[in-house]
Amino acid sequence: MGLLQVCSVLCFLNSLISAGLSSPLAGREAWNYVEVRDGAHMFWWLYYADCQSVQSRDLPLVLWLQGGPGGSGTGFGNFEEIGPLTRDLEPRKSSWVQAASVLFVDNPVGTGFSYAQNPEAFATDVSTVASDMLVLLQSFFTERTEFQSVPFYIFSESYGGKMAAAISLEVTKAVSQGTLKCVFAGVALGDSWISPLDSVMTWGPYLYTTSLLDDFGLQDVNAAAAAVKQAVEQQQFLKATELWSVTETVVEQNTNGVNFYNILTQQPDDRLSSPDDDFISLQTRRHLRPLYRQSLSELMNGPIRKKLGIVPQNVTWGGQAEQVFSSMSGDFMRPVVDVVDRLLAAGVNVTVYNGQLDLIVDTLGQELWVKRLKWDGLPAFNQLRWTALDDPASPGVTGAFYKTYKNFAFYWILKAGHMIPADQGPMALQMLKMITQQV
Template sequence: MGRCALVAVLGILCWKGLCSSLNGGEDWGYVQVRPGAHMFWWLYYADSGSAQNQDLPLVMWLQGGPGGSGSGFGNFEEIGPLDRDLKPRRSTWVQAAHVLFVDNPVGTGFSYSEDIDGFATNVSTVASDMMELLRNFFNERSEFQDIPFYIFSESYGGKMAAVISMELTKAVAQGTIRCSFAGVALGDSWISPIDSVMTWGPYLYSTSLLDDYGLTDVSAAAEDVRRAVEQQQFQKATELWSVAETVVEQNTNGVNFYNILTQDPEQKLTSNPGENFISLQTRRHIHRLHGRSLSELMNGPIRKKLGIIPHNVTWGGQAEQVFSSMAGDFMRPVVDVVDQLLAAGVNVTVYNGQLDLIVDTIGQELWVKRLKWAGLPAFNKLRWTPLDDPTSPGLTGAFFKAYKNFSFYWILKAGHMIPSDQGPMALQMLKMITQQD
């Protein structure tokens, strides 16, 4: 898709068509992963002032939702070279890696489906689509085949990343994809949804955001979700999850699920009469990733810069259909997949923000402690190690511990979107995971 010309858009100079070079710049394109199903990717080549770029890893970033756009939110709000105002980001991950954003699943961001049958309904299809994209990417860009490749993720992106990583491990072993897969990092990830839901009440109560009555209400709503999950009624569980979130909001005066210390009156939601839960949850979770200013940027100057977006495709325009199509799979756990990854020797990292509610840390710790991984007893015996805040030496920014091919990072003063809340700490974590620090 590249055009070998120097173009200036939005005051940014970028090289197109640098498929044979690792020396800075960017590239983007589409891959048809199934008939009528098209996935968009955007690559930033590393721009390091202290290392040879060929020595730096390739990192793929997967956003949550499902339906949240990595090319938009992950790029301009979290780890890309520019922020939403198109100003340089000091903590961009491009300092330490080549960064690949993929709008995943089909229909997310600039990715699109030509018809309703093209949307994925489960993570197995999501993984199959990603295998097609990665097969194409590494075949077309052979310079990345021998560079360590990591998958980093956030929220529901972590659930997808776990399954994608397992399928990629198989594909590499079978020789159908040639790359140097080095590990997966699961950030505030929806690995065991019910463990998150069941710990909302205790977490909010312990932080003085629920009183006794509120704790009773939230716990009762969570129990309804748990029963549906135990009965394998996952579509119903997703609907009841939506109800439980409404109960949380009513009892906390609109707590921010993504950072309990940051309450934005404009983000408070009220259910519209007759509104179905899909529409409500899209407003509650997807629209916040597609805020008006970001949407205007992506559908305006960025769309013009990219130059390949079909005229009938709107950034984020199919997000609700993406979420709706995955609703029956949403509450299914993938803890067993994490166990499979660990047993296969894949490097797995879990990282979580202290102030995140929707995927709270105590819920993450619950499913980790139930892993069947042989190294878990030894991991549990370890004490964590404090990490200094990179911007404030002497002050603790995180804790971590690692044993063999598993590690866990507890990121302080961060919510669900860790790179947004604690960018320098997230960058340091990236370097540690990719063995640069």
């Protein structure tokens, strides 16, 4: 670990110990709130790049977007995946801060430390999420002018990818119109909910070919998925979300509780379905609870809250997460493949990356929607063979495959589930460096 990283860690730990300390130390961090609409407050937390050999101003800026919707980037993404410290406040060897300045945003409104002052302030669709983020980014780049001239990337995970696609389109428009000053360099969609139906329709085949379903289970899962498809085709998206929840229960029942985030593990008992559940409660327990685990909540609502010093007294980290998910449920199953096509047509660099062991957004489903893109470079992309990448943690062992053509790339990350940086940290860091052209 370099001297600058040691200093950063020590400063962070000292700030946790020092009672009442409420300002960033040593210029290595910054955080603030932005009111993006009346009563809608979004929280961001920035780490400046911490690299011995390169000044932070010479490295890119990465915006990280968590999934859910309702998962907290400042919490889970920061302390469980890519931030400088782990949940136990130990230095993370594969932190992305080694290669970029990292901006975490609790998005949509009501996520993490972000908060809504009234029910009308919650976003109900991805277009509102995108317009809210644009307001935040306009404020951020105005306040932090040093980032206006460095390459700016958006990286995402899960539902964060759906939001990232829409946000990237708004950013592209704003930059061209001169209402946002930044150098937008690309978007990376990790295990992303771009085409929900393609994911659901491939759950059965994926589980069957990995010996997690028998013939009867395959029939059950495929039948449940077919009901989701019918609802989507009829544009009944709220009904489709409910039937998606039913399909997950069918998967649980036929696989003895396979974990949707990594097929080699079992779903914890506290996330399994119960006869008393409504689908919102069940889905928030399945898909938000992992992002708000007790140990992380204790850290965020205790030492971190004290460190930040600006969180309103009546705001609890994660306290509105279920309302965020519920408010977005009618938009949840809508695809945004057309948005990706528009980004590619506009010349935006788009990367798709996916974990081999992910079920909720399995690679089979991702490949299906990619093959339906209208992008004029797709035929040439499809003719390419992929290239193997060594796992940085295990030289000589394949850690990933990738293909890239013009402004589109696809990374297949081996031995990783839904949360790739948490499962394969060194490989995720290597991918970041490749996408941002540092290797």
